[in-house]
Amino acid sequence: MFRATLSRSSLIRPFASTVRPANVAFARFISDDTKHAIETAIASAKVVLFMKGTPESPQCGFSRATIQTLGAQGVDPAKFAAYNVLEDEELRQGIKEYSSWPTIPQLYVDNEFIGGCDIITSMNQSGELTELLEQSEALVDFEAEETEPEAPKAAENIKPAKRS
Template sequence: MFLGKSILQTVVKPSTRSLLFAKSTINPLSKRFLSDATRKSIEDAISSAPVVLFMKGTPEFPQCGFSRATIQMLGQQGVDPAKFAAYNVLEDPELRTGIKEFSDWPTIPQLYVNKDFVGGCDIIMSMGQSGELAQLLEESGALVPEEDEETGSTEKK
C-alpha cells in the first residue's frame, strides 16, 4: 500500500493543479456579472450589420496582428463596407470583457455573421482557406455586388 503523495500532488502545486483541470478560461461565476446594459449593447451591436467584428483598433488602424489578419481576410473575401460594422474593444473595457463572456470565447477579434458567432482569427483564417468563409458571406448577402461587364449593372454575389 502506497501512503505517500501521488505523483501529481508532488509535481504540481495545488494552485497550478486547479488550472490544469479547469473547463474554461472564463470563470462560470463571472457570467453572472455581465450587466443587462452591457448584454443589450452587445446584442444591439451584433444586430447593427450583417457582418460585425469586435477587434482591437479600427479597420483602418488595427492594433494587433490578429485583428489585422481578420480585416485583411474579410477584405479579400469582398465584404461590402455598407454591410459591415467594427467595434474597437480597446475604447471600452466593459465591452472588451463583456464580449468574451457573451460569446464564451476568450480571445479578440470575434466575428459575427447574421447575429451568429463565427469565431476568432484562427477560425476565420481556416474558413478563408477552405472556402467556407466565402460561402457563408455569400449566403448572408454581405459581399460587394459584382458588376456585370456587359450591361454595367450590379448583381449581388
C-alpha cells in the first residue's frame, strides 16, 4: 500500500499522482515495510529527490530551489524520480529517520545520500554537483540526441524543466 503512493515523476512530465486518503499512522520508528519501500524508491532512478509537492508544483521554497537546480543542471528526466512526502506521512517521517537528516528535500544519487537544499545549492555553485551528475551519467546527453533526431522523445527531453 505504501509503495503505491510513491508515484514516480520526472522533471518535465506531468506528475501522475494517486490520490488517496491521508495516512494517519504516525510511526515513531521506521518499520521494515517503510524501510524496504524507501530503499526501493532510492534505487528507482539514478537521481532521486524526496520533496514537498511535485516537480511541477513544489509546495516549499527549498524543494522548489532544488528542483530548479536539477533542471538547470540538465538532469535527464528518464534518470530522475521525485517522491512527494506530503502524500504519505509514513514516508515523510521515514525518510528523515532513514537518512538521519531532519529536513526535506533530500537528494540521492546512485543510492547515495547527497544532502538537502543548502548542500545542493553550495555544490551547484562550486561545480561539484555538475561533476557528480556527470560522473553518474545522469545528465541529458545532447550529443547523442543530435545524432538521433528521429527519436520520438528527444525533442521533449532536450528542454530542461522551465519554471516561472
